[in-house]
Structure formats: C-alpha cells, structure tokens
Amino acid sequence: MNDTITEELQAKALNALDANPGILQASTNAPYSILVYTEETNQLEAVELQELPLLYPCSGRSARWNFESFGRVVVDKALLHRKRAGTLCIAISSKPFPYRVFTVYEGEEC
Numbered sequence: 001m002n003d004t005i006t007e008e009l010q011a012k013a014l015n016a017l018d019a020n021p022g023i024l025q026a027s028t029n030a031p032y033s034i035l036v037y038t039e040e041t042n043q044l045e046a047v048e049l050q051e052l053p054l055l056y057p058c059s060g061r062s063a064r065w066n067f068e069s070f071g072r073v074v075v076d077k078a079l080l081h082r083k084r085a086g087t088l089c090i091a092i093s094s095k096p097f098p099y100r101v102f103t104v105y106e107g108e109e110c
Helices: 003-019 022-029 049-055 067-083
Strands: 033-038 043-048 087-092 100-105
Touching (some): 003 033, 003 100, 067 087
Antiparallel strands (some): 033 043, 087 100
16 A cells, blocks of 8 residues: 555544544553544444454455454554553555554554
C-alpha cells in the first residue's frame, strides 16, 4: 500500500476517533477490545478480539490480512492493556488493500 494512501487512511481513522473520544479510553481499559475504522462507512467501533477473524477473515479469497498479522495484533493489544498505555486501531480501506494497524494513545498517536 502506498505511503500516502496509508497516511490518508490513518488520518481518517484519527478524525473518527476525535469525533468519539470516549471510545479510546473504553478500549484502552477493555482487555479484549480493538478499535476498527472502516473507510467505506467512515465508522469507528470497538470490536472484541475473538470477533476479528470472523468479521475480517485471515484466509480465503476475501482475506486482507493473515494469521501472523492477527497474532501480532493480539500480542500488541495484550502488552498495551497491561501497561494501560493505549490501544490498537485497525483501519480498513475501501479499496482491496491490506489493513493498516497502528497504536493510539490518549492525546497523541504513534
């Protein structure tokens, strides 16, 4: 995925987060919650970890990520939750590009 497209998608996700600031704190405090931004609907929602592979397949024709990527998301979420340092956000492009995963912290993005 082109860096410009990645940055635009991430900016859209952060704008959606700014419009719903309570979701960040709730997801940071919830051990099994990941934020998911969907560009097509311009919606940000908290999704439980166990629901991610059901909603966003890791294999098959419609897969835009794999089990290794999903495993990294699970590990990163666990470490962030343990430190109460922030949460993960998965940004899903309206185009058939791989998902963009990034960490968000209250007051800043990394």
